[in-house]
Structure formats: structure tokens, C-alpha cells
Amino acid sequence: MKAPAALDRPPSAGPMNGAESLIRTLVGGGVDVCFANPGTSEMHFVAALDRVPAMHCILALFEGVCTGAADGYARMADRPAATLLHLGPGFANGMANLHNASKANTPLVNVVGDHATYHRAYDSPLTSDVEGIARPYSNWLRTSKSATDVSGDAATAIAAARRAPGHIATLILPANTAWSAAGDIAEVEPDERRAIVADAAVERAALLLRSGPAAIIVAGPALREGPLATAGRIATLTGAKIYAPYGMARAERGAGRVPFERVPFSLDGALAMFAQMRSIILVGATAPVAFFAYPGRPSVLTPDDCTVHVLSRPDEDGVAALEALAERLGARTSAPGFAPALAPASPQGPITLPGIAAVVAAAIPQHAIVVDESQTSGRAIMTTSIGSAPHDYICNTGGSIGYALPVAVGAAVACPDRPVLCLEADGSGMYTLQALWTIARENLNVTTVIMANRKYQVLIGESKNVGAGGVEALGPRALDMLEIGRPNLDWVALANGMGVPGERVTTLDAFAAALQRDLREPGPALIEVVV
């Protein structure tokens, strides 16, 4: 964290306003990227950007892009970005991706402009209950009372965001607290270490792992290469299986790393996965439950006689807990089973879902970041890519769709030297397609693949699952609500309209050629795969 003195503000510059004190406090606290969609009440923040060049501010054309990008940034940078949003409606537009960020335990600082404190009483058109709107997705929430409070409030917000396992902090900045004279910038309290789990929790985990079929579900920072290797050693010794939640925030995987299975979306698949387990060890994960309820079916994925044991809570040090567990089991020197490199393949011919998975798995470059929202069309990709070149894999943690394009923006900003592969579906992609413009504007190295099946395909299955009837039982008016191919979306035109070059492919050969080319060349590209 930079000391305030390093921020290079000449004493001759006169008093700062609140907005400048905020930006300097953010930068001093290690928050030097901001995804912004400003309005009138944020103009002093915007104007101050030229006085604080250390703040990297990136414009998006819709707030859902800002919040998703901040989520993606933090998942890859391991530190929060800020967003800059315009009053209650601006925050509201960003909420769906804050939902996903909250389920990912992402640290994130929202800065929300509001009317001047004295102006609120007049109920002018944009007056809104900003605190009420922000509350459901703000673990920490404060409205600055005066310009001299702003820097202290901002420092507290940053500390709150960074507190393990990561939180959403929202600072509301009335316009007059931005434009009035501020005090000094504030320093952020250093982070506390994550809590070390109790010996008893390690002991109990060891006992359970020794006494029958067991699963270890790993989430959070323990899904990185090092702790997964530790989990792998434990698995080799005990025969336990390693899983990650369906909605994992970020995992390091690929050839030469310890593989894990993802808990499937499908209820039957998930139930079968855990049916024989006598115990489940949770490392930063929550107990596995069904994504949705289905009539007469269970909400809990584990058998009644299966013990679910918390080795580490999301806010505890799961990495140290795995090491302590390996030590306790005598597994420190066991050999983890690493994933072998993928056998070369060049799938050809008509587009099929296994073919898509094979093309993607073969094309993932070394150190790539894969952001996956490919929905039903991409169900086979994770399994097929176990032996791909080592990469990071990012999933939708909260199930609110339209997350991948914005998260890809943030991941690319956090890691400018790594290629980003965004696997998107046509239905979910339409929620936040404005992200393509920011990708073009920032010339981000993001290759987007749109899997266009021209349906809300997942809902056709879900309709059957909830007892409303599958595709054969639904009438034409119901099916029309799940059909997005009337008219077809032309994703090449949509991408071009926002400055991203695009190509449509209808064979696996063409897909493979386009994907390999786009991942090799820097800068943005989009491929529409007609499924």
C-alpha cells in the first residue's frame, strides 16, 4: 500500500475537494482501477482524474458492465477495484452483477454519487433511496456526511471490502461532499490475517477422511495451484475425491495441476456424485445444495447419513487448513495425481456440443483466463479441458446471467499480459452486451465465443424439472417464451456495431481455425458459433 506521501500532491495545490481526497485515498489504499459510468453528481470525481494519474478509470456504457468488471478484476488481481455509479438507478443497474460478486466473496468498493445533501428534500426527478437500493448488496454501507469525512469513509470502505473473505463496500457521496473542501487523505488499516482454523476441525477432518468414502469441496483461494496440490496429496493418501462448487469464483487448473470435478447443475448428476459419500469436507465452500427446488425432490445434495464437516469457513485460512490436514494425515510427501496433458485433437465437421468442447480445450493457451458462461452449450467444456494448457477458470457464482462479458473486461484489465477467453451464450450475453464496447475501447485481449443455440435451452429442461412439462408438453405460447431465434441475433453485427471484429462459424474446423487465430493475436475478437 502506498503511503500518502507517495501520491505526489504539491502542497501549493491548495485544498483538495472531497472527490480528489477520495481518489487519493483509494489509490493510497491500493484501489487504483475504477470502472465508471458517471453522471452529473460524479463530475468532480471525473474532473479530479487528471490530478491523480495513478487512478486508472475505465468507462462502460452500462453499470452492469462496471460491477461485473470490478468483480472480474478482483478475482484475478486479488485486490478490489472501485466502481463509479450515478445515484440509485445507477446502482440498481449494477446490482445483478453485484449479486454474483457477493456470492464470489469478491472485494469491491462502490462509489455512488447522490444529490447534494440539502437538495434531497426537494424530491427532484432523480431523487432515490440510494441507501435502501444499495443495502441488499452492500456488506458495508455509508453516506458521507461532509467533504472532510470522505477520505476517512473511503479508507474504512476499503478495509471493509478487503476483510476476509472479501466484501462489497458502498460509499455514497452526496454532490456537495464531492465539491467542498476536504481534509487530508486517509490511510487504510492493514488487513488482518485470515483466521487459522482450530486443531479440532483439522483432527475431525482427518478422522472422517480415514473412515470411509469422502469428498473434499474446495472454494475460494484454496482453488489455486498450491493448495490444490496439497488437496491432491490428501486425496492420494485417503482416496478422497476433490470437487469445486458449480459456481467457483476462480480455479487454477490444466495439465500438471491437480484436477477436480465440478458439482454439476443437474440435480440428478449432483445427487449421484455424492450418493456414496460418508463425509464431505468443506474448505472455504458451503454445503452443496440444489440450485433450484423441484417438486418432491431434495434441496440438499448429500445423503442423510453423510457427515458435512467445515474444515474452514470462507473467511478462514483454507490454504493453511489444507496444509495442517496434510501434516496431520502424514500426506505431506504423498504424490498428488496431476492432470496429464490433453491428447491432441482436431475435431471437424458439423458443430456438436462435444466438438465445441474439444475445440475449446485444444485452443486454451498457456496462462489463459477462461470466463465461462456457456450454459447448456458448454456443459462438456470443463471436463474436456482438464488437461488443457495451465489456465485460470472463472464461473458464475451467483447464477444471475450476463456476468461473463463484464468479468472478462475486469480480468483483462487485471492481467494485461494474459489472453482472456470469454465463453458466452447468446441468451446470457444479451444482458450486458455493452461490455463489448469497453473491450474494443480498451483494446483488451479478450476473445469472446458466443454459443448461439437461439433458445433459453436451460429453461426447456428446467420446465420439465419443475413439473411444468418438457418440450413435448409445453404449448406453443410457452415455448415462444424460451425461443430467442425469432428473429435470430446476429452477433457478428452486434460486435461490429461496438467496434469488435467478429466472425460466424458453422463447422468445427472453422471454429478451431478462428479460435486459434484470435487467441494468438492480441486485441478483441468475437466468434459466433451457431449451435
Next chain:
Amino acid sequence: MKAPAALDRPPSAGPMNGAESLIRTLVGGGVDVCFANPGTSEMHFVAALDRVPAMHCILALFEGVCTGAADGYARMADRPAATLLHLGPGFANGMANLHNASKANTPLVNVVGDHATYHRAYDSPLTSDVEGIARPYSNWLRTSKSATDVSGDAATAIAAARRAPGHIATLILPANTAWSAAGDIAEVEPDERRAIVADAAVERAALLLRSGPAAIIVAGPALREGPLATAGRIATLTGAKIYAPYGMARAERGAGRVPFERVPFSLDGALAMFAQMRSIILVGATAPVAFFAYPGRPSVLTPDDCTVHVLSRPDEDGVAALEALAERLGARTSAPGFAPALAPASPQGPITLPGIAAVVAAAIPQHAIVVDESQTSGRAIMTTSIGSAPHDYICNTGGSIGYALPVAVGAAVACPDRPVLCLEADGSGMYTLQALWTIARENLNVTTVIMANRKYQVLIGESKNVGAGGVEALGPRALDMLEIGRPNLDWVALANGMGVPGERVTTLDAFAAALQRDLREPGPALIEVVV
């Protein structure tokens, strides 16, 4: 309102589920249009659409389109539409346009699916505080407790939405209340008449109008042709001037109707407008205040010695109040000053803002519905179109941008025999561009004009107004946040990508030709005007 018996459900059909009882209650209560973006928890609602053909359900690819369309529908149909939204994040995506709807006093019924009641405790990924998220924009809010409660809850929701002046009602439907066996459908209480204003309020208004320069600010249903004629008679007799709020929900205007001025967005313009007024009479309007606060400038637009008098509150009968006032003043037989028909004009040559206004004013067809979110590029359109062919004019009531394309969808659904002209700016249009797809899908008679100045132009002025510096004082990094032309958006490509034919024009002649053609021909079209 249709009686339940008219809903044609054979007794042999067996018990309804909650979702079907909801749809039948909605239809019975006069809510027979629903703008939907469903998910798993809404599948029983979707499946029931084939059993209740009277419900017209329209798909949108983003929830902000659903809520905006429901707003536009009710503004034109004078009755609520429903939305169908998916849990907390789905509601959140629709909130910005609910903000605008709430400021328009639009009646609207949101149906929000949630997890089954027993599933919520498991905190699965999409679990959210739906009530907490919905509360800030729900005047009425309830979660159905069981399937047998659903129809009664829905009937109460409809009545709450329709209560004057119009409210947002949100009914949350846990999945098990949708799929379980329901009771009978419920009837909606008939609406109460709007309250008649007290004689004293009329008497006081008459006194003020007789005693010096006065303004009448008209909003709500009093902005229709009949009551405006009454206001015109009063104005002729007393010399009062007639105004509408900057954010008027809907006004009937054009040649042969009583003209009014719109309170401008600009603070200086608004202050000058009221500077000489000794009294302001509010008819369904709120006292005029500045859109934003500016340092050292007033929030209230009227002079200190100006009396602001409420003739009718938004929930009272402003139409009757105007008639009573005319009677009291002896103005029943005065001749209102009607707007003369616009002189023919055919502006040519390079694009200018007055030229755009002239082209639009000349092209507005008889009975058109104009939805205006043209921002700075369209500031002259309202003034220029005072004598256009008679039409309805719809504005952004809440200042949350991205309202016009969705509202145009709803207006076109409400009035399929009337052309809709959507005047949109490039910046605001990008918030909810997904509406173009619904326009194409439903083959709506909407002509969209995108005024592409490739900037957040309004913010350049606002930056100066708030003291952050105008275009000459802002640095390059600040200006870059107000610049959306890097890269340029290609609106023709974006429209084509969603199935809407488009054309780019760079001269006024070409604009006039394209606009006249597109307004004459049925179905969707888009014109990008490069400003």
C-alpha cells in the same frame, strides 16, 4: 373488467395451480399484457400461458426492457401491464425503469418468482433478499404464502397498482406457490373515483390567477386534450401561462390543441421562466425544482415571493379541478388559444440541431406517439413541434436514462394502430438497446431515431454547472469519460444485429426522406443521425 366466468375455464379441467390462478386473476382484473423475462422459478407461469390465451405475454431479453415497456403500455392504455421477473437480480435489472415509472405515477404489477419457500434457507446461488431489493420501488409489496393465497394477493396487487394516481405493486411468487393447487380466481375491487378537490383550493387558485402574473403547471391526466383546452380558456381569461414539467409522463399536443411550455432542464432557463411569476398553480404537478443541485445556486425554481398553490395533488381529480376553476373564473366560454398548424418546411444540408427539430416536427404523423429521450441533440424538438400534427408526447419522468426504447415497445403494444416515433440519444440508447429485438420480434410500428453525437454531451455542460470545469477546463482523462466515440457505435449494425432495418444519414434531406418513409411504412426501422 371481465367477470371470472368469462374466462372460459372448463370445470372438468381439475384444480388450477397458483400460476394459472394468478394469470386468470390478472386477466379478470384487466391486466392482460405481460412483459416477461422468465427463469426456472417462473416456468409454471410460462406453461400456463397456453391455458389462458387472453394473456398476451411478450418476451424481452433484459428486464429493463420489461419494466420500461410496462411503463409505456400503461401511459398509453391507462391501465397496468404486468412484468414477469426472475428473483432479486431480475427485479434489480428492471429497477432503473421502475424508478422512471414511479415518477410517472404509472400503474404496474410486477410478478417476481422466487425459490420455493422451503428452499430459501439453503442459500443456493440465486437466493436473494427479493423483498429488500423490491421495496424501494414497490408501493405495494407482498410475498404469497401459499398457492391458495396467490389469486387474492394478485387481486389486491392490481387494486393497489390502480389506486390513484397509479402505483407499482410487486407480488413475489415462491416457486411452490406457483406449482401447488390453488383456490378460485379472485375479483379485483372496483377503482375508487379520484378525490374531488376542496372548493377552497379552487377559490384560492381563482384569487391568485386574478391578482398577477401566474403560471399553471399541469401534469398527469390533465395533460390530455380536453383538460388542456379548459386550462387554455383559463389562460385566455387571466393571462396565465401554461407549463408542463420537464419530465411529463404523457401529453396530448400539436396543431388545434392548447400549447404549453415545458419547464427546461437548464437551471438558468427555468429560473428565467418563473422569475416574473407571482403565483404558481399546480394541477397534479409538484413544485418546480432544479434537476440537480449546483454550488451556490438555488434548488427551488420559483422566486421567494411567488406563491405556490396546489390546486390538485397527483392523486386528486385535476381534470375536474380545472373545470371547477374555469367555472369559478367565468372562463367556461372563453376561447382557448389553439396551436396553429406548422408551416411546411423542408430543411436541407448538413445536420444541425435546429434542422433535426424541423425535420422531426414536419414528419410527426397524425396520432403518432412520440417518445423523447433525445437529450441535448433534441432540445429544440418540443418547441419546434408545437404545431405538428396532433400526437402524444412522452418524456423521461425520472431521469434514469435508457427509458425510451422500452417505453416505445409498451406504447406500440398498447396502441397497435398508431405509429410510434422513438427519439433516442446514443448514450442513453445503449442502456437498453435490447428493446430493438422485441420491437423486431413483435413487428412493432416503431421508428427509432438515434441522435449520435458520440458524447455524453449533457455532462460536459453539467461539469461546468457543478463547478468542475467546462470543456476548456477539463483534462484529457476527464473528457475521455464523457466521450463515447472511441470507438464509434454503429447503430445500423446494432439494429441489424437484432433484426431491425437501419440507415445512417448525414444530411437533413436524407434524414427527412428516411424518416417520412419509415413513419409511413408499418413495422420497425432505425435511423442513425450523425450529429
